[in-house]
Amino acid sequence: MTSPRSTTTCTARRNPPRRAREPPSSSSSSSSSTVAVAGAAAAAPTQIAPFPLDDLLLPSSSSSFPPPQPYSNTSDASLNLRVFLRVRPLDAAPRPRRNPSGADSKLLRGRSAPRPKVAKGKSGVCLIVNSASSVTLSAPPPLSSTSALLDSKRIKSEVYNGFSFVFPPESRQPEVFDRVMDPLLVDFMSGKSSLLVAMGPTGSGKTHTMFGCPRDPGMVPLALKKIFSYAVGNAARTTDDNFPRTYYISMFEIYSERGKGERILDLCPDGVDLSIHQLTIKGLREVMISTLAEAESLVACGMLKRTTAATNANSQSSRSQCIINIRCDRKSLLDGNDLSLGSAVLTIADLAGAEREKKTGNQGSRLLESNFINNTSMVFGLCLRSLLEHQKNPRKPLQKHFKNSLLTRYLRDYLEGRKRMTLILTVKPGEDDYLDTSFLLRKASPYMKIKYSNLDDFSGLSSQKRSNLTLICPENFKRRKLNDLELAVENCDASANEDSRESKRDIVVDDSEKLQEIEPSQVLNSSSESLATLDSKVGHYDDLYAQLQRVTRNEMIMRNFAKALWQVLKQYKQKLLESEGAIEILKETIGKKDNEIMELQKKLEELSSYSSCQMPLFVEEFSCRVDDQSTCHATRPQTANSDTADSVASSDSRWQNNVEPIEQGSKNVLSRDYGGKNIEFGESGVWEISCPVDLTESANDPLIGSEETCVEAEGVASNDTASDLHQIGHKEEVNNSNTDCSYSLVLESPKHPAKVQCSERLLYEPHGYQEINQEHNDSKGLKSAQSESMCNGSSKDDDEGILSLSGNKGPILANDSKRPLGSDVLLNEDPETKNEFQVKELPEREKHDSTSKPCNVKKSKRRLLPASTMLLKEFTGPDIDTDKPKQERPKASAEGTGRSNGSISLIRLLNALPK
Numbered sequence: 001m002t003s004p005r006s007t008t009t010c011t012a013r014r015n016p017p018r019r020a021r022e023p024p025s026s027s028s029s030s031s032s033s034t035v036a037v038a039g040a041a042a043a044a045p046t047q048i049a050p051f052p053l054d055d056l057l058l059p060s061s062s063s064s065f066p067p068p069q070p071y072s073n074t075s076d077a078s079l080n081l082r083v084f085l086r087v088r089p090l091d092a093a094p095r096p097r098r099n100p101s102g103a104d105s106k107l108l109r110g111r112s113a114p115r116p117k118v119a120k121g122k123s124g125v126c127l128i129v130n131s132a133s134s135v136t137l138s139a140p141p142p143l144s145s146t147s148a149l150l151d152s153k154r155i156k157s158e159v160y161n162g163f164s165f166v167f168p169p170e171s172r173q174p175e176v177f178d179r180v181m182d183p184l185l186v187d188f189m190s191g192k193s194s195l196l197v198a199m200g201p202t203g204s205g206k207t208h209t210m211f212g213c214p215r216d217p218g219m220v221p222l223a224l225k226k227i228f229s230y231a232v233g234n235a236a237r238t239t240d241d242n243f244p245r246t247y248y249i250s251m252f253e254i255y256s257e258r259g260k261g262e263r264i265l266d267l268c269p270d271g272v273d274l275s276i277h278q279l280t281i282k283g284l285r286e287v288m289i290s291t292l293a294e295a296e297s298l299v300a301c302g303m304l305k306r307t308t309a310a311t312n313a314n315s316q317s318s319r320s321q322c323i324i325n326i327r328c329d330r331k332s333l334l335d336g337n338d339l340s341l342g343s344a345v346l347t348i349a350d351l352a353g354a355e356r357e358k359k360t361g362n363q364g365s366r367l368l369e370s371n372f373i374n375n376t377s378m379v380f381g382l383c384l385r386s387l388l389e390h391q392k393n394p395r396k397p398l399q400k401h402f403k404n405s406l407l408t409r410y411l412r413d414y415l416e417g418r419k420r421m422t423l424i425l426t427v428k429p430g431e432d433d434y435l436d437t438s439f440l441l442r443k444a445s446p447y448m449k450i451k452y453s454n455l456d457d458f459s460g461l462s463s464q465k466r467s468n469l470t471l472i473c474p475e476n477f478k479r480r481k482l483n484d485l486e487l488a489v490e491n492c493d494a495s496a497n498e499d500s501r502e503s504k505r506d507i508v509v510d511d512s513e514k515l516q517e518i519e520p521s522q523v524l525n526s527s528s529e530s531l532a533t534l535d536s537k538v539g540h541y542d543d544l545y546a547q548l549q550r551v552t553r554n555e556m557i558m559r560n561f562a563k564a565l566w567q568v569l570k571q572y573k574q575k576l577l578e579s580e581g582a583i584e585i586l587k588e589t590i591g592k593k594d595n596e597i598m599e600l601q602k603k604l605e606e607l608s609s610y611s612s613c614q615m616p617l618f619v620e621e622f623s624c625r626v627d628d629q630s631t632c633h634a635t636r637p638q639t640a641n642s643d644t645a646d647s648v649a650s651s652d653s654r655w656q657n658n659v660e661p662i663e664q665g666s667k668n669v670l671s672r673d674y675g676g677k678n679i680e681f682g683e684s685g686v687w688e689i690s691c692p693v694d695l696t697e698s699a700n701d702p703l704i705g706s707e708e709t710c711v712e713a714e715g716v717a718s719n720d721t722a723s724d725l726h727q728i729g730h731k732e733e734v735n736n737s738n739t740d741c742s743y744s745l746v747l748e749s750p751k752h753p754a755k756v757q758c759s760e761r762l763l764y765e766p767h768g769y770q771e772i773n774q775e776h777n778d779s780k781g782l783k784s785a786q787s788e789s790m791c792n793g794s795s796k797d798d799d800e801g802i803l804s805l806s807g808n809k810g811p812i813l814a815n816d817s818k819r820p821l822g823s824d825v826l827l828n829e830d831p832e833t834k835n836e837f838q839v840k841e842l843p844e845r846e847k848h849d850s851t852s853k854p855c856n857v858k859k860s861k862r863r864l865l866p867a868s869t870m871l872l873k874e875f876t877g878p879d880i881d882t883d884k885p886k887q888e889r890p891k892a893s894a895e896g897t898g899r900s901n902g903s904i905s906l907i908r909l910l911n912a913l914p915k
C-alpha cells in the first residue's frame with residue numbers, strides 16, 4: 001500500500017499556471033495576488049503542507065447559522081434539489097485572516113484589503129441579495145442614449161426566489177460549509193451517497209468554493225477535516241458500532257485536448273489517462289486515506305495536476321471538469337469476518353465555468369477548450385431540465401442527454417434523480433457580468449423544483465445493478481492494486497506503518513503469497529485485463545438485462561392480449577349457448593304447431609269428407625243455375641285454332657247431380673251461381689267464361705243482398721297441387737232485355753289443365769238473413785271459392801210495390817231454380833249463347849289488357865255496383881245519380897218511405913216485370 005504522502009513526492013504540474021493577461025475588470029489586483037498564492041503553492045512541489053484548517057474552521061456553534069441537519073431527515077420541502085447561490089465579492093481580493101498572527105500571516109501581511117461590500121444600489125453591481133433565499137438581478141444602465149432607446153423594452157430587474165440559501169459576497173467558507181456540506185457529510189457518514197456540484201460562469205468562484213486556498217480552504221478540505229475529526233472521535237470512543245470505516249479518495253478530470261474529444265485523467269499521483277465504461281472508469285486509482293494529512297496531500301497533488309490556464313476572465317481558469325470521490329467503506333468485524341457492509345460515496349464536482357469568447361479572449365486550443373466546457377455545461381443543464389420536465393409531466397420521457405458527455409454519463413444516477421444532488425451556483429455581481437449571471441440564474445433556478453421524493457424506491461433493478469457495479473469494480477481493482485502496492489511498499493519502505501499493512505495483508509493473504517512471485521507490472525497488467533474482462537461481462541450483463549426487460553414486456557403484452565381474447569371468446573360462447581337454447585325452444589314450438597296443424601288438417605279432412613258425403617249444400621249452392629234442364633259449357637268458340645279443343649265438357653256427373661230441383665214454391669232464397677262446376681282447360685291461355693242468364697223466371701223474386709254480390713273464381717291445377725288459374729277480368733254485358741243477362745269471367749289459364757269454379761250469388765230472402773258466409777271445399781279438399789254477401793231480410797209490400805228489408809239470421813238453404821235478377825249482370829238477348837256457360841279465349845289485345853291487371857283468387861273480391869242501380873241506370877237513364885256521394889243525393893223519396901228514388905224505382909220495375 002502507498003500513502004498519499006508518498007504520491008505527492010512526484011508532483012509535476014501538467015499544465016503549469018500561466019500568467020494571464022491583465023483582465024479588463026477591476027479585479028486585476030486580486031487576480032495577481034491569487035496567482036501569487038497559487039504559484040507559491042506550486043513552488044514547493046515536494047511537500048504540500050496541509051491546509052490550516054484548525055484556525056480557519058469556524059465552529060458551527062459560533063456561526064450565526066443553525067446547526068446542520070442531514071438532508072435525508074429534513075421535511076418534505078427539503079426533498080427538492082437544494083440549490084445554493086453564492087455571490088462572489090466584486091473585488092475578490094484575499095480576505096484578511098481572522099487571526100493575523102497565525103502561521104500563514106506572512107503571506108497576507110501587508111496585503112490585506114478590506115472585504116468588498118456589495119451595497120444595495122451601489123453602482124457597478126447588477127445583483128442584490130434580498131434575503132436568505134432571494135436575489136434581484138438588475139440590468140446595467142445603457143451606455144448611450146441610442147442603446148437606451150433600444151433597451152427601453154428590456155426587463156429592468158428580475159427577482160429569483162426559492163434558493164436554499166443565498167450567500168452574500170461577504171460570506172465565508174465555513175459558513176458555506178455549514179450550510180452546504182455539513183448536511184451532506186452527515187448523510188455520507190450514515191451511508192448515503194451524495195453529490196455536490198459547483199456551477200457558474202468562469203471566474204465566479206467555483207474552484208474557490210470547492211477547494212479554496214491554503215488560507216481559505218473550501219468544501220473539500222473542510223469536509224476531509226470533518227471526516228477525520230469524526231473518525232478520531234469515534235476511535236477515541238472505542239468503536240463505531242463495531243463498524244470501522246475506511247476512507248478512499250479518487251480524483252480525476254475530464255478535459256478536451258485541442259478539441260480532440262473528451263479524455264479522462266487520473267489526478268492521483270502517477271495517474272494515467274482513463275476510459276469510461278457505463279458508470280465505471282477503467283483504471284481509476286482509489287487511494288485509501290487514513291489520516292487527514294494524507295488526504296490533504298492527495299487533494300493538493302490532484303489540484304496541482306489539474307488542467308488550468310490563464311484567460312482574460314480568470315488568471316487560473318479551470319479547463320476541465322474535476323471530480324473527487326471520497327468513499328466510506330464500512331466493514332463488519334463480527335465473528336472475525338471481514339464483511340463489507342456497503343459503501344457511500346461523496347462526490348464533489350468542480351465544473352469548468354461557461355465562458356464567452358468575447359470576455360475570455362481565448363483563441364486556438366483555448367477556444368476549443370471553451371467549446372468543450374460550454375458544451376459540457378449545456379449537456380449537464382439539459383439533463384437536469386429533462387429530469388424536471390419528466391417529473392412535472394411523467395408522460396414526457398426522460399431524455400438521454402447524459403450520453404452526450406463523459407461527465408453526465410458518469411453522473412447519470414444523479415442526473416436521473418436516483419441519488420441526491422446539491423447544486424451551488426456561483427455568480428459575479430458586477431455589471432460586466434450581468435449576461436453571465438442572468439444566463440445562469442435563468443437556466444439553473446428552475447432546477448430547485450426537481451424532487452427526490454422517491455429516492456429509495458426510484459432506483460430500479462438496473463440502477464441498483466449499476467450502483468453495485470460502480471462500487472464493486474473499484475473495490476476489486478483496489479484490492480488487487482493494494483496487493484501490488486503493498487509489496488512495493490514492503491520492499492522500499494520498511495518503516496511504514498506495520499500495523500496497517502499487516503491488517504491489509506491479512507485481507508488478501510492468499511493472493512499476496514502468489515503475488516510475491518510475480519512482478520508488480522505483471523500484476524498490474526493482469527489486473528487491467530481482469531478489469532477489462534469484468535467490464536466486458538458487465539456490458540454483456542447489461543445487454544442481457546435489456547433483453548430480459550424486452551422479453552418481460554412482450555410477455556406482459558401477450559398475456560394481456562390473451563386475457564382479452566379469452567374474455568371475448570367466453571362472451572361468444574355464452575351467446576352461442578343462449579342461441580342454442582332459443583333454437584330448442586323454437587323447435588319445440590314448431591313441433592307443437594305442426595301437431596296442431598296436423599290435427600286441424602285431420603279435422604278438415606273429416607269435415608270435407610263429411611261435407612262431400614253428407615252435405616251437398618255447397619255444391620248445390622255453387623252450381624250453375626242456368627236452368628234446371630240446361631247444361632253448362634266451357635267453350636272457346638272464337639279462336640282460330642280451337643277446332644279440336646274448343647268445346648270442353650262442362651257438365652260432369654257431379655254437376656248434373658248437383659243440379660237438383662229445390663223446393664218448388666219456396667221463394668225464400670234465390671241463388672244464382674256461376675261456378676261450382678269444373679271446367680277443364682286443355683291449354684294455357686286466357687279464357688272467358690260467360691253465361692247468359694234468363695231472368696224472366698225470377699223477375700218477381702224479392703232481392704236481397706244484391707249490393708254485395710261477389711264473384712270469385714279459382715283455378716285448380718289438374719293434379720290438385722297448385723292453383724294457377726287467375727281471374728284477370730270480369731265482364732258484364734247488358735242487353736236490351738230485362739230478362740237476360742250475360743255474365744263473364746275472364747280467366748288466365750296456366751300451362752297445365754285446370755279446373756275452374758266460379759260463382760255469383762244473388763240472394764232473395766223475404767224474411768231475411770243478415771249475413772251469409774260461405775265456404776266451399778271441393779271433394780278433393782281444395783278451397784275453390786268463397787262468396788260473401790250482406791243481406792237483409794226483406795218483405796214485399798205488393799200494394800205499395802215496395803220491397804221492405806228486414807230479417808233474421810239463419811242458414812242459407814238450397815235455392816229454387818228461379819233465375820235471380822242479377823244486380824251486376826247485364827241483359828243479353830243472344831239466343832245462341834243463352835243459358836250456355838261459355839269459355840272463350842280472348843284475342844291477344846285483350847290478353848294484354850287483362851294481364852296488365854294482376855288478379856288472383858283472393859284479390860278477386862270486389863264491390864260490384866248494386867244491381868238495382870245498374871238496372872235503373874239502364875232503364876231510366878242518367879237521372880238517377882247513384883254514383884254521386886251520398887250526401888249529394890236526395891235524402892228521402894217523395895213517398896216519405898225513407899228509401900231512395902233508385903230503390904223505389906227498382907222495386908216498381910221489378911213489380912212490373914212479367915211473371
Ligand SMILES: Nc1ncnc2c1ncn2[C@@H]1O[C@H](COP(=O)(O)OP(=O)(O)OP(=O)(O)O)[C@@H](O)[C@H]1O
Pocket residue numbers: 030031034035087088089092093094095169200201202203204205206207208209314316317318319351352353354426
Ligand atoms: N468568495 C470569494 N472570496 C474571495 N475570493 C474569491 C471568491 N470567489 C472567487 N474568488 C477569487 O476569484 C478568482 C476566481 O475564482 P475561481 O478560480 O474559483 O473561479 P472559477 O469559477 O473556478 O473559474 P473557472 O471556471 O474559470 O475555473 C480566484 O482568484 C478566487 O480566489
